Amino acid sequence: MLRPPALACCKLYISEARNSGALRAIEHAAAALRPLAVLVNTFADDAYNRVGYTLVSPLAGGAASPPLRCAAFRVVAAAIEAVDLDAHAGAHPRLGVVDHIAFHPLASARLEDVTALARAVAADIGDRLQGPLPFIPPRREFTGTAVPTYLYGAAHRDGRTLASIRRQLGYFTPTSPGGEQWHGAPDSLLPVAPDAGPRTSSASNGVVVVGATPWVDNYNVPLATADVSVARRIARAVSERGGGLACVQAMGLAHGDGATEVACNLLHPDAVGADQVQERVSRLAAGLGVGVGQGYFTDFSREKVVELYLQAAQAA
Template sequence: MLKSMLGCCKVYISESRNRKALESIERAARLIPEAPIINKFEDDTYNRVGYTLVSKLSPEPSSSSSSSSCPLRNAVFSMAVFSMVRAAVESIDLEMHSGSHPRLGVVDHVCFHPLLSASLDQASTIAKSLAADVSHALQVPTFLYGAAHEEGRTLDAIRRELGYFKPNSSGNQWSGGLKSETLALKPDEGPAQVPPTKGVIVIGATQWVDNYNIPVFSTDISVVRRIAKRVSGRRGGLPSVQAMALKHGETVIEVACNLLEPNKVGGERVQLEVERLAKEEGVAVGKGYFTDLSQEKIIESYLKLDSFM
């Protein structure tokens, strides 16, 4: 059934304090009601906002399909996200941006996820279509990852190459974008030079990912970095968990986690592990939080909204 084939797109924009810019981005999204914003998560300290959009998808055309079978809904989904990206690039100057969350560009990261009976191939096709449009129409260097990249390159691999995890300003803050116009990694699409006001964009397609942040009540970033490294699967911690320490106000540093396989290692398990490690370090931990609705809640919210459309 077509109705059971849904796609989700998460759009992370490096801005939360410029209300006019956010209004412009959301106005652009409303122009294409077939792909509504289901959730919005803002963080003023990080100066970052995440939007979650959902759309019905059409099946990928088979080799025997006629041209009339083209997946028009998928093109509309790509167009909806492109409209938001264009509005963001036109209304935000990355050189004026600062916050305690890293970023590579005005639109830092876009990821497509298949929902219900949709496939990862469908999500990757939309991601690649969006990358082509963004890179050529907006002249933004564009990197692909996950199923959208021919070798399945990961998001964190791109970020490491481009220096995403190293603060570029004082006090563990990030200001502006990349400090060099020359990229350490060749973009998959678009120009090789970085426009300082726009930065670069990373676009991918993966199975569902949860983001879970846990506040640690400490002012010592080195302590929380140790905890984050020990939690991260890359350092022998919890499998499929990526973690980093981010300053979040004057007295809190968060262990910010990507849960790549949340059905296997979810927020509750990560919470317990951070609490255990924090106790060893002699620091207190608060209750963590997800930065988006659950996959099930997003589907439920969309289907409820769709019944009125």
């Protein structure tokens, strides 16, 4: 097994999981730079109409255009071309076709190593999406318009959190009459000026949020109830914001016919992990007479992600 070099991980969350043609185009873009940048995981959720891609690449010391920058942009451009946010509907909140891009350091990499990468990708999306990008071979003119882009975490000058910019942009407010679904695009006139890109968003693209943070685990716990208000009550009590577990963010969401779940971000999984979340959700749900299923991760652990990358590098 190769000794792990300094690696960067990029997780891209796309607002589409039902259009097979769009997914093929996006996945082709994600795999285009293999083995320089390796797609190690894809997680699609039909109820949420959302898919997550995990890309890993070595950090090219001093290079202006590391492979992960190119790979991330390819995925964004393919998604913008293939998906129309105005026609999108799903049970998970979102702000854009490419809803969220998160960069994390792996192995011996440092947070500051991926911070510059996140900022560069945000600039590519916000300022250069509509023109040719010389660092992407072959040179190609993209037809999409530039997309408003927001930074968070270490990539933002003030360290703004992901939750705070999402809250400012109305991310957590459902748009369906029943309050369980998100339909169409957010308002075109944005309440907060973007860090890159135009001041207004298009109905077909929405906006993109890009950040750099230490590793985050995503862990979801199914609930045996169709009542979203119950799921939200439990999620609130689990989350740090609601007085629950430290470094845990949680949402109660509809998840298919007759089911809901508590969807969690574990911001410091070494300190507060999935077992503690599972126990807390189970205890709170029992008090409300609600059954609980076994939770699940939407991605591999950081150790497994490194292992999968190294296996791909060895096989190349």
